[in-house]
Amino acid sequence: MDDNEVLFSDDQEMGQTLNTFTVSVFTTECQDDLPRSETIFHGNEEDKLSSYHISLCMVKAKLLNLKMNKAPGVDLVGTRMLMEPVEEIWYTVAELFSKLLLSGEVPAD
Numbered sequence: 001m002d003d004n005e006v007l008f009s010d011d012q013e014m015g016q017t018l019n020t021f022t023v024s025v026f027t028t029e030c031q032d033d034l035p036r037s038e039t040i041f042h043g044n045e046e047d048k049l050s051s052y053h054i055s056l057c058m059v060k061a062k063l064l065n066l067k068m069n070k071a072p073g074v075d076l077v078g079t080r081m082l083m084e085p086v087e088e089i090w091y092t093v094a095e096l097f098s099k100l101l102l103s104g105e106v107p108a109d
Helices: 011-024 056-064 079-083 086-103
Strands: none
Touching (some): 056 079, 056 086
């Protein structure tokens, strides 16, 4: 039923009405003026955590300990999609995280 109390019987009309409602509850914020985080480390340069090694065993253990009852994230990758091919993906996942840590950047998506 829409705002004018018209009852829909067509799947496409019902879907469009639901989509319009769902989109209306989200706000779009300008990301051009985001605040910058300040540096909070106040020690010597040699005391900084400059390297952290992510081992294959760490990745495999984390992947195998994922909870099956959790919903997928924004990437829509479900737990089963990560656990079933664990032997095939653990090396790549470990390399990916290690390279991200070395670069100091996190991808936007």
